[in-house]
Amino acid sequence: MGSTFPYAVLLLVIRSVFSDDISDDRPCAPLQFDQDSVVCVCNATYCDSIAGSDGIPPPVNPIMYFSSWTSSRDGQRLNYTMGSFGKFQPNKYVYTAGNETFQTILGFGGAFTDAATITMNSLSKNTRNNLLNSYFSSTGIGYTVGRVPMASCDFSKQIYSYDDTDGDLSLDKFSLTEEDIIFKIPAIKDAMSVSPRNLSLFGSPWSAPAWMKTNNNMTGKGTLKGSPGGSYFKAWAQYFVKFIQAYKDHGIDIWGITAQNEPSDGMITNFPFQCMGWTPEMQRDFIASDLGPALEAAGLGHVKLMILDDDRVWLPYWAEVVLKEPASAKYVAGIAVHWYEDLFVPTSALDLTYKQFGDKYFLLNTEACEQDLVNKDRSVLLGNWYRGERYFRDILEDLAHGVSGWVDWNLALDRTGGPNWQNNLADSPVIVDAEKDEFYKQPMFYAMAHFSKFVKPGSRILSYTKNFTEDNDVEAIFYTSSEQFGVSVGANFINTNVNESVSITIKDPSNYGMISFDLPPKSFVTFAWWRA
Numbered sequence: 001m002g003s004t005f006p007y008a009v010l011l012l013v014i015r016s017v018f019s020d021d022i023s024d025d026r027p028c029a030p031l032q033f034d035q036d037s038v039v040c041v042c043n044a045t046y047c048d049s050i051a052g053s054d055g056i057p058p059p060v061n062p063i064m065y066f067s068s069w070t071s072s073r074d075g076q077r078l079n080y081t082m083g084s085f086g087k088f089q090p091n092k093y094v095y096t097a098g099n100e101t102f103q104t105i106l107g108f109g110g111a112f113t114d115a116a117t118i119t120m121n122s123l124s125k126n127t128r129n130n131l132l133n134s135y136f137s138s139t140g141i142g143y144t145v146g147r148v149p150m151a152s153c154d155f156s157k158q159i160y161s162y163d164d165t166d167g168d169l170s171l172d173k174f175s176l177t178e179e180d181i182i183f184k185i186p187a188i189k190d191a192m193s194v195s196p197r198n199l200s201l202f203g204s205p206w207s208a209p210a211w212m213k214t215n216n217n218m219t220g221k222g223t224l225k226g227s228p229g230g231s232y233f234k235a236w237a238q239y240f241v242k243f244i245q246a247y248k249d250h251g252i253d254i255w256g257i258t259a260q261n262e263p264s265d266g267m268i269t270n271f272p273f274q275c276m277g278w279t280p281e282m283q284r285d286f287i288a289s290d291l292g293p294a295l296e297a298a299g300l301g302h303v304k305l306m307i308l309d310d311d312r313v314w315l316p317y318w319a320e321v322v323l324k325e326p327a328s329a330k331y332v333a334g335i336a337v338h339w340y341e342d343l344f345v346p347t348s349a350l351d352l353t354y355k356q357f358g359d360k361y362f363l364l365n366t367e368a369c370e371q372d373l374v375n376k377d378r379s380v381l382l383g384n385w386y387r388g389e390r391y392f393r394d395i396l397e398d399l400a401h402g403v404s405g406w407v408d409w410n411l412a413l414d415r416t417g418g419p420n421w422q423n424n425l426a427d428s429p430v431i432v433d434a435e436k437d438e439f440y441k442q443p444m445f446y447a448m449a450h451f452s453k454f455v456k457p458g459s460r461i462l463s464y465t466k467n468f469t470e471d472n473d474v475e476a477i478f479y480t481s482s483e484q485f486g487v488s489v490g491a492n493f494i495n496t497n498v499n500e501s502v503s504i505t506i507k508d509p510s511n512y513g514m515i516s517f518d519l520p521p522k523s524f525v526t527f528a529w530w531r532a
């Protein structure tokens, strides 16, 4: 490419032209606790931000420049650099961007649980605003999806439903609770108001009211009384309709629902928190005879109905039972999966499901949190890099196997990993210290950021090739989208090597030159460029 001098000058010119885009970036205010990496501290007056291009490199000469953002265990957090395409550097790790596109991205997000929103309200107004901005605004990481528990779950302070009046099959006494009115709805509305895009909000029930269930209890093993088509099943279908209408009355459009959170939990004797048991056959018949028709009759046929909402171990069987039956399949939009057994269940479960149903039904990861089955460590580990890596790798793996988006569990928790009435504590990408009126953005937050900030709704997963055999230390995914200025391509890389940086080369046959880059040890790196 000749002398580097003109390019350096051009780079400076371009950076100044687009300086508005990046000038309001605020760096991480790092703080190290007892873990291997830092958290970024935010308070009422300060919070790190990432402004500008919404994940797309500035529309300069598309052939010459690429953007990169790096986060690393040694303290980088979405550090931005602009680089120029260069000559081919002989290299072991060569990746070539393809042009075959796969599933379309729905988005990334987290859950507005009672615990998350109670925790947010323990902060001053300005600090809470910084928290919501961090996730949802254009200077934050651009979440576009939110999960809303329908009444209580374990991450609540108490057990309740929206209608605890025994025998009220007509649901005359249905009403939202203080948890919705004081905590969840205000948080959702504030998130909506700072988000540049519409949020895709979906409801999930943990349990029907105790009186509707065989065990008269919102916890433990139990199912709905009677059978599909019966009065309890009809009432339970109306409960979904009333939930959606009640949120609408508060100015919130519910985009989707899952038919049941973790239906397998309610089949387990003495299951310790809110749950309700379903077999795939029961869910199929409930959707066909009760839930689907109730939504349509209420003018809510557009609400995206998701099945399963449980670990991938149930796939593809669960999807086959519900989606091979036209009477239930016609009401369904997607298949929701949780991450909890991903270490033990191969991705072929997703592949087999995507192959059979991916053309008509999306796959969405609807829950994940660090409470891992391997280490059994439920505590908050402030600044733990490995937990960030676990998020990043699971998202990458899901996207490489047909999944259209990834929704985290609690958006925020307190220093103990709660509140949770059952003490089923967990870690969260954002941990709040109410006494200090500050919150901590963990490595998991930045793992989410590399996807939610850059892999925008409507992007497509893109094929790529690499000229070396499987290397578990470096993994990558490529994606593309058509924007105002043409086609942009992005790639997310993870290097899990403890001490070694890894030199990679990215070729895009449509472009002139190549990207050469050293992935730092223990890092996440996003690249973006325009396709000529």
Ligand SMILES: *[C@@H]1O[C@H](CO)[C@@H](O)[C@H](O)[C@H]1NC(C)=O
Pocket: 027, 028, 075, 076, 077, 079
């Ligand atoms: C990354 O960004 C942080 C915050 O701006 C800064 O302190 C640090 O020096 C940067 N690291 C590198 C390697 O550029």
Ligand SMILES: *[C@@H]1O[C@H](CO)[C@@H](O)[C@H](O)[C@H]1NC(C)=O
Pocket: 029, 041, 042, 043, 044, 045, 046
């Ligand atoms: C808020 O954070 C900023 C940046 O770390 C710091 O300078 C400031 O003192 C903090 N404010 C309070 C009240 O702690």
Ligand SMILES: *[C@@H]1O[C@H](CO)[C@@H](O)[C@H](O)[C@H]1NC(C)=O
Pocket: 098, 099, 100, 509
């Ligand atoms: C995709 O890439 C292949 C191989 O580089 C090329 O032959 C083909 O024309 C490309 N297709 C499109 C639609 O660009």
Ligand SMILES: *[C@@H]1O[C@H](CO)[C@@H](O)[C@H](O)[C@H]1NC(C)=O
Pocket: 198, 253
């Ligand atoms: C956003 O939501 C509003 C209100 O429901 C709707 O009119 C609009 O079309 C939506 N915009 C997009 C881009 O979906």
Ligand SMILES: *[C@@H]1O[C@H](CO)[C@@H](O)[C@H](O)[C@H]1NC(C)=O
Pocket: 216, 217, 218, 219, 220, 270, 271, 272
């Ligand atoms: C519900 O079940 C739990 C045990 O799972 C028990 O402790 C509790 O008393 C039961 N509640 C009612 C109202 O029966």
Ligand SMILES: *[C@@H]1O[C@H](CO)[C@@H](O)[C@H](O)[C@H]1NC(C)=O
Pocket: 090, 091, 092, 093, 094, 467, 468, 469
């Ligand atoms: C990958 O490509 C580079 C450059 O052509 C080459 O030096 C290297 O040997 C290749 N690696 C493998 C495993 O083929």
Ligand SMILES: *[C@@H]1O[C@H](CO)[C@@H](O)[C@H](O)[C@H]1NC(C)=O
Pocket: 498, 499
């Ligand atoms: C990484 O470097 C440290 C410090 O030099 C060393 O103690 C450790 O053994 C190295 N780890 C690996 C996996 O190479």
